[in-house]
Amino acid sequence: MLLVARVPPGTAYHAGVDSSLKGTLHQRGLRMTPQRQLVLDAVRDLGHATPEQVCSQVQAIAPAVNITTVYRTLDLLEQLGVVRHAHLGHGAPTYSEHQHRHVHLVCHRCGRVDEAPVDMMSAIAERASDEHGFRLDATHVALSGTCADCQRTEDAESETDTAEEVRG
Amino acid sequence: MLLVARVPPGTAYHAGVDSSLKGTLHQRGLRMTPQRQLVLDAVRDLGHATPEQVCSQVQAIAPAVNITTVYRTLDLLEQLGVVRHAHLGHGAPTYSEHQHRHVHLVCHRCGRVDEAPVDMMSAIAERASDEHGFRLDATHVALSGTCADCQRTEDAESETDTAEEVRG
């Protein structure tokens, strides 16, 4: 199978990054494949991405890669601790590099995702631990709310609005 | 259609609760139906419940009610402000009465859901607002982490464990 288009010598995708993945895989008796590298590259390039989005990115380079492989590879990379997933709302989980640790603020109106430093949650983490014995993972689930722009939009709407949203 | 089994007179389910729903519906030109009352009752009885769970509960009384109707009714009741939904992990949203406002702590290991008062998040809400212009809805998305029991389990496991989880 011709997986990727030919590239000039010396321009390996993310030259050097694959060495660690290869090592991590081999340590566990697993195999390095072009697909696995491409999925990892895609996750790194995209920041946060759903399996679907990762698949599109991978297929831009290697159209034959199947979405099934993307799902399996994301699961694997997560078990290896190379990537992690977070729930940024609605349903679709998004994958990012494991080091990518932020608190996510997702606007439930427009979907925009903002990031805040994890230590923003340290006070809550402490209370959760003290009062509930609960060890918080502040980065796994996004906080939901309304972004500044959408608050303005809502304010503007409520002026004109005569509470007739339901019919339809 | 025979919607519900016959019941002794005077034992209406949640006698009296439907009056407000009926009124709310009529205000908007919408109609009161037994299905709508049953869905609302189910949400109230169950605390948090997925559409699937609401459907089962409703069907225990009225087997002919279709899950499509449950979805549509939950959406409607949410628009009316009678119920709200929250994301308690993985994918399935759960519905509860609108007044039900807690911060949810979900264990990603065993799925257990704990509840904490909303004011637990007030410090974060303020920071989100000040630093990001973001209006936080602390109750919409659950916080993810590890519950006390599962922390003990993990500690116990890591003693025996020799890091060989990946191979399949």
Place this chain on the structure above:
DNA sequence: GTCGATGCAAATTGTTTGCATCCTA
């Protein structure tokens, strides 16, 4: 009687599984 609500079937979307083939080590 009118038009909103329901039930049913089918379409959609997101994800998983079985299995034959392929290819890394």
Place this chain on the structure above:
DNA sequence: TAGGATGCAAACAATTTGCATCGAC
């Protein structure tokens, strides 16, 4: 060349939509 990885098709689960029928007002 042995067994892990992939691709493909099909199974699944959760949710939505089209449409004819039903029933609240």
